[in-house]
Amino acid sequence: MTCREVFEFLADYTAGELPTAQREVFERHLSLCPPCVAYVESYRTTIQAGRKAFDDPEFAPNAPIPEELVRAILASRSRGENS
Amino acid sequence: MSFMRTPPKRADLPADDRSVEAAMMARLRGRDPAAFEELVRRHGGAMLAVARRLLRNEDDARDAVQDAFVSVLRAVDGFRGDAQLSTWLHRIAVNAALMRLRQRPRQTERTIDPLLPQFLEDGHQMQPARAWGQSAEEVLDREETRRTVRQMIDELPESYRIVLQLRDIEELSTAETAALLQMSESAVKVRLHRARQALRTRLDQLFSTGAL
Numbered sequence: 001m002t003c004r005e006v007f008e009f010l011a012d013y014t015a016g017e018l019p020t021a022q023r024e025v026f027e028r029h030l031s032l033c034p035p036c037v038a039y040v041e042s043y044r045t046t047i048q049a050g051r052k053a054f055d056d057p058e059f060a061p062n063a064p065i066p067e068e069l070v071r072a073i074l075a076s077r078s079r080g081e082n083s
Numbered sequence: 084m085s086f087m088r089t090p091p092k093r094a095d096l097p098a099d100d101r102s103v104e105a106a107m108m109a110r111l112r113g114r115d116p117a118a119f120e121e122l123v124r125r126h127g128g129a130m131l132a133v134a135r136r137l138l139r140n141e142d143d144a145r146d147a148v149q150d151a152f153v154s155v156l157r158a159v160d161g162f163r164g165d166a167q168l169s170t171w172l173h174r175i176a177v178n179a180a181l182m183r184l185r186q187r188p189r190q191t192e193r194t195i196d197p198l199l200p201q202f203l204e205d206g207h208q209m210q211p212a213r214a215w216g217q218s219a220e221e222v223l224d225r226e227e228t229r230r231t232v233r234q235m236i237d238e239l240p241e242s243y244r245i246v247l248q249l250r251d252i253e254e255l256s257t258a259e260t261a262a263l264l265q266m267s268e269s270a271v272k273v274r275l276h277r278a279r280q281a282l283r284t285r286l287d288q289l290f291s292t293g294a295l
Contacts, residue, residue, distance in 0.1 A: 002206025011276040035211035039200075039283075042212060045290065046283040048219035050251045053232035055223070059136050061169075065127035069145050073123050073152045077116075 001029045006036045014044055104168045111159045123152060126169060130176035137180040137248055139237055144180070151179035177253055181263060184245070192240045198281035215290035222290055235285040243278035250275050 006029050012018045013026055030037050057063060110118030130151055134144035154175050162171060201209040223229050236244060249260045250271070257275075261268045 002202075003208045004202040004206040007200060007202075007280075011272060011279070035208050035213075038214040039208070039212035042215050042283055042287070042290065043279060045215060045219050046279050046286055047251050049223055049232055049286060049290075050236060050247060050279075050282065052219045052223040053229050053236060054136050054252060056226060056229060059132045061129040061132055063128040063132040063135075065124065065131055065148075066145075069131070069148065070120075070123055070127065072145075073127065073149050074116075074120060076149055076153065077119060077156065 001025050003029075003033060003036055006030070006033075007039070010040060010043055014040070014047070105164065107168065108159065108162055108164065111155075119152075119156070122155070126172050127152075129169065130172055133173060133176040133253065134180045134183075136252060137177065137245075138183055139233075143183050147179040147183045148176065150182065151176045154179060173253070174259075177249070177255070178263065181245070184241075190241075192242060195240050195243055195277055195281050198284040199277060200280060200284075213291055215287075217290055228289070231289070232286070235282060238285075239278055239281055243274055243281065246271055246274040247278035247282065251279070 006026060009018055009022060009026055013023065018026060030040065107118060107122065111122065127148060131144060131148050134147040134151070135141065138144045138147060151172075155172065158175070162168075166174075203209055223232060236247065239247065245264065246260060249255045249263065250257070255263070257268045257271050260266075261271045264271070266274075
């Protein structure tokens with residue numbers, strides 16, 4: 001397996017979806033190739049970084065809903081019922 | 084700090100919560116205005132957060148949430164309770180945000196190729212990757228850095244950004260993402276992988292040096 005092939009199978013590998021035989025070949029390459037180890041680790045960190053990037057209050061599930069938006073939603077419901 | 088975006092499955096909810104949800108849905112099906120207002124106040128903030136993450140524009144996000152609640156009223160009779168209420172609302176908010184995105188003027192999309200890894204003829208990495216040596220927790224500890232990374236995500240070509248956000252940030256499955264975007268699952272997988280690789284290229288300097 002070459003570095004290029006490692007990169008092709010990387011998404012399945014990190015998702016734990018690589019079949020056993022392919023995973024063994026993949027990991028054998030990693031045992032011999034520090035740059036690919038570095039890439040695999042940084043790929044995983046990239047996924048985590050994407051999630052962490054939105055860890056601010058305005059993007060959180062417990063973000064408050066502005067009162068004017070509540071009123072607008074309730075008004076549009078009333079309009080819908082009356083139309 | 085880490086905010087959980089995908090709620091637990093309905094079966095994981097305590098029985099009390101399930102009965103509260105069932106009662107709420109029954110009131111909504113009965114067109115109880117107080118129940119609707121309660122739903123908006125209890126879940127509207129989470130839906131606004133979804134729309135903000137996907138649309139990255141406050142006015143568009145608020146419009147999408149209004150659209151989403153119109154959809155809720157239209158769909159409430161079809162909610163069978165297989166999913167947790169918050170999961171169902173999350174999907175409706177995602178869909179409303181995607182509809183808003185589709186209404187934006189289409190721009191010619193830049194190619195993602197310059198951000199993808201390159202290889203030598205023998206299959207080795209052209210620029211061998213270096214270990215980052217820092218975790219996402221460490222690097223994204225500062226608000227300013229999180230803003231920078233969000234900007235990097237925003238700057239991905241749109242069709243890649245959306246797949247990355249739906250899969251990695253909204254935590255939808257490949258099948259759900261494919262259905263929402265009317266793509267094959269294999270196309271979603273390819274696009275997600277390229278989007279992650281492109282974002283990784285953008286993050287490389289940030290993580291290698293710790294400098295913005």
